[in-house]
Amino acid sequence: MNDKIFDIAVIGGGPAGLSATLTGRIRNKQIALFEHLEFSEKLQKAHLVDNYLGIPQVTGAGLMQHFSSHCLAHQPELIKEKVTNVFPSEDTFIIVTSQTTYQAKAVILATGVVPTVLFAGEREFLGRGVSYCATCDGMFYKDKDVAVISYTAEGEHEASYLSELCRTVYYLPRYKGTVPESRGNIHVLSAIPKKIIGDTGVEKLATDQDDLKVDGVFILRQSDPVENILPGIELNGEVIKVGRDMATNIPGVFAAGDCTGQPWQIAKAVGEGVVAVLSAIQYLQEHSK
Numbered sequence: 331m332n333d334k335i336f337d338i339a340v341i342g343g344g345p346a347g348l349s350a351t352l353t354g355r356i357r358n359k360q361i362a363l364f365e366h367l368e369f370s371e372k373l374q375k376a377h378l379v380d381n382y383l384g385i386p387q388v389t390g391a392g393l394m395q396h397f398s399s400h401c402l403a404h405q406p407e408l409i410k411e412k413v414t415n416v417f418p419s420e421d422t423f424i425i426v427t428s429q430t431t432y433q434a435k436a437v438i439l440a441t442g443v444v445p446t447v448l449f450a451g452e453r454e455f456l457g458r459g460v461s462y463c464a465t466c467d468g469m470f471y472k473d474k475d476v477a478v479i480s481y482t483a484e485g486e487h488e489a490s491y492l493s494e495l496c497r498t499v500y501y502l503p504r505y506k507g508t509v510p511e512s513r514g515n516i517h518v519l520s521a522i523p524k525k526i527i528g529d530t531g532v533e534k535l536a537t538d539q540d541d542l543k544v545d546g547v548f549i550l551r552q553s554d555p556v557e558n559i560l561p562g563i564e565l566n567g568e569v570i571k572v573g574r575d576m577a578t579n580i581p582g583v584f585a586a587g588d589c590t591g592q593p594w595q596i597a598k599a600v601g602e603g604v605v606a607v608l609s610a611i612q613y614l615q616e617h618s619k
Contacts, residue, residue, distance in 0.1 A: 331431045336362040338610050339425050339434035340406075341413050341559075344370035345596050346587025347440030348401040349603030350610075355404035357611055362432060364425070366412040367552060369398045372442070373596070382596050393596070414463040416560045416583075423582065428465045428488075435617070436610040439563075439570060439578075439585040440603065441556055443594070448555065449479075451526030459532025459546050462554050464488035467546075468495050474545040477535045479504060479523050485550040486510050492548070500535070500542050556589060566591065576606035582617075584610050 338354055340347045343365025354361045368374065376390025385393060402408065411427035416437055418424075425432040452460055461467040464478070468491060475498040478489045482505055489501045499516045502523055503509040512518045521537035526547055528534065535542045556570060557563055564571045564579040569591035576584045586602035588594050 332433070334360075334433070335422060336360045336407070336432065336434040337614060338362070338436045338438060338607065339364065339416075339423065339432065340438045340440060340607075341416070341425070342440035342442060342587070342589075343367070343398070344373065344440060344442050344587055344599065345397060346589075346599035346603040346606070347438070348397045349600040350438050350440060350586060350607040351406045351603075352401040352404055353604050354607045354611070355401075355406050357607075359607075359611060359614075361406040362409055362425075362434060363401075363406045364409050364411065364413050364427070366410050369394050370442070379596070413559060414466060414554070418580065418582070426463070426466060428463050436582045436584070436613055437560075438576075438603075438606045438610055439556060439560070439583065439589055440587045440599075440606075441553055441559070441589045443569075443588045449523060449526055449549070451528070451532075452549065453558075455526055455528060455532050455547075456558060458530065459528060460526060461546060461548050462550065462558065464492050464548050464550075467548075468492050471496050471546045473497050475543065476500070476546040476548060477502060477523070477542055477544045478548045478550065479535075480550040481505055482550060482552055483507070488548065488550060489516055500544065502537070574605075575609040576602055577609055577613075582610075582613055584613075 337359040339362045340351045341364045351361050351363045374391045374394050379388050379393050411429050415426040422433045423437050472495045476496050477500040479502045489499050493499045493516050501518045521539040523537050525536040570585040570589050572585050572590050576586050584606040586606040587599035
């Protein structure tokens, strides 16, 4: 565990997360910015942005460069690790990544929209055979058979790690580009995963080819559904339910940007980021008395 306790952990490095981080640093707070991607890949793919006030006719990549450079110049602690879980503790929040754990007094979720349909059985078996972090949960499957469904090439490293613990690792890559070949106890499959099956725990992964008998299924996406990262958070349909102060139903947790719902606009995300961090600072002040 990282021993440092941050004032605020910001999860997500898009416009909302960068806006919150920048204002937090200007207010002299210790901010941990968790951004394991490349600062909003969705925005960077935009050919032209012409509706952000004051910066006309800019590419998405150019606008993102303005945002990230401005924010990072104020020296938050940038942590290039994917957050897999957030747990409230007595006085802080525990932020779990695939590498280690961190602590913060407040949390701002700026995770964007996860355009992913969950597998049948995924939510039901979360914590009972379904996991999003091989490093965190791999030891539970020592000498057992597991499947790894990966939407990024980073999953190859996770599969290699699991192969040192598990009897058999079925690797199902769901990304484009070169994929590894089967080796040792890692079996690379072209099968498309369909459903996770079991009784009290995971027993099989159904695919379009065969049913794989496994004890665990690791699902590795660029982003995970927020309700899986922070159990108990209240949703409004598919997005996080917040008040005008961007507070969620969990004290000390705030949200901003696309993860709070439409309109999915840059200006809205930037504004919500400011509101969220100012609300988080007020929360810290009230709880320091």
